[in-house]
Amino acid sequence: MATEIKAPTFPESVADGMVATWHKQPGDACSRDDLLVDIETDKVVLEVVAPAEGVLQEIVKGEGETVTSEELIAIFAEGAVASAKPAAPAKAAEPAKAAEPASPAAKSNDESPILSPAARRLADEHGIDPQVIPGSGKGGRVTKEDTLKYIESQSASKTTAAPSTAKPAAVTPEPKAPVFAGERVEKRVPMTRLRARVAQRLVEAQQTAAMLTTFNEVNMQPIMNLRSRYKDLFEKKHNGVRLGFMSFFVKAAVEALKRFPAVNASIDGNDIVYHGYQDIGVAVSSDRGLVVPVLRSAENMGLAEIEATIREYGLKARDGKLGIDEMTGGTFTISNGGVFGSLLSTPILNPPQSAILGMHKIQDRPMAVNGKVEILPMMYLALSYDHRLLDGKEAVSFLVTIKELLEDPARMLLDI
Structure with missing residues (x-):
């Protein structure tokens, strides 16, 4: 049937x-x-x-x-x-037929030879039909060297066939194109729809928003000490969920968004929409392109739930199984370029959101502490924001609040 x-x-x-x-x-x-x-x-x-x-x-x-x-x-x-x-x-009979040797002259008129990009460019410059060039590459591929040899042989045959009565003049030989060892292969593939859409949205964000970035740095030692002290107990308590840095940044962002609601807002035409909830998008890299799954109502989530959900999103992104509902919405985004070694960057807004936080690599640097130089694990933070909605004072104060919450995690618990 x-x-x-x-x-x-x-x-x-x-x-x-x-x-x-x-x-x-x-x-x-x-x-x-x-x-x-x-x-x-x-x-x-x-x-x-x-x-x-x-x-x-x-x-x-x-x-x-x-x-x-x-x-x-x-x-x-x-x-x-x-x-x-x-x-x-x-189909099984086709390989035997393909095994028959074929001379360059026996190529079908409908069969297009395989040319390397350099060979095709030379053939076009000299007006040569690629069909007549014998190929010595794999599978009959016509290489740049094959094309040069054919051009030289054609030039030699023309000189022999047409004797000249004029005296030979001193001619400066034209420099030959440089011959590279091996073939420099190019590959052209269509852009995936996801990557094309991401590219379109990023360009739209730069064209429509008055985007500005402010920077600060955070001492990660308190978070690292807390994580080192409780990570084993945390993993045992929460069934194998590991305690990472992202959950601390999400919780700090939630608290800062409560204090600065304009950062959590968006522009809709001539209106400003203030969201009474914190849906935090977490940028995740995948083979098909950048995706931003959303932690719904992150203000109601604990550290373990945040870590487990982010891990689940990462696995789904890797396998291409994220649902549309999991990537729709979001009032604020966090992007972590530090996992790839980025020391500093300016993240691009995720429309229609008004701000995005960029995390970066943790690196030991000499810092002045109480008049003394200490080596501390520091991270640069970047906040890109829409200046149409946010003034510099709000944006800078928001980023300073995140810095203070991370450098003294007890503030998040005590709400101070």
Whole structure:
């Protein structure tokens, strides 16, 4: 029985998607819930699975094609697994046919030779048809050296065929193009929809907001001492959840946002929207691009719940399984470039939010403490904010508050 395979139902905020990867091909046998295809939207990657045991009969939408919500993408035949691949014998015969030696002159007019970028550029400059250049590279690939040899041979044959009666003139030889050892391969791939969407939003943020960044630094020794003292007990108490630095920054940000509600606000047209809750977005890097899952009502979360949720989001981001609802909204964002070794940066706003906090690498530096020089683990903090909504006084005071809360964690407990 033939069954139509359709694209998932997209949320209202997603107009369409793109077929990213077909994991099964026509004729492949499938078990129930086997992954058939990944459909990539500008926010998440959605998976389409086999509805039952059977065979993928036909692919209607190929990789790279755009699909809309519930659009037909394939035909699936339930049962009849034994007749899954009738075309397999014909495919097996293809390697033997491909093994026959073929001379450059025997290339089909419809077959385009594989050229390295440098070879193609030389061929275009000299007006040479790539079809006539013999390729010595892997799989008949035409290299830059092949093109240079062909140009030289053509020049020599023209000189022999057309004797000249004029006296040879002293001609300065043209410098040859530099020959590099080996091939410098280039690869062109389409930008994923997620990365394209991230790029669009980042450019929009710079074009629409009056963005400014203020900096400060925090002594991480108190947090490091607290973490070192209680990390084993914390992990045992909370079923293996490890105590990291991010949970302290989230709690400090929540307390600072309560004291400076404008930092937690956003602009909607000519209105300022003040949010009575703290939904903290945590920027996470993935292979498909930057994503920002949101800790909902972070003001009600403990350190253990924050750490567990961030870890769960990180695993989902790695596997491409974050849901749209997990990345929607957010009133404030924290980005940690320090995990990659960044010492200082200016983070870009995540619209429509009015501010973003940038964490950086912890590095030992000599600091003046009570008239003496001490080596302390210091971290630079950066707060980028929308100057349309926030004045410098509020932004700087907000960042100083985070610094004070982190350097004396008891302030968070005592609310002072």
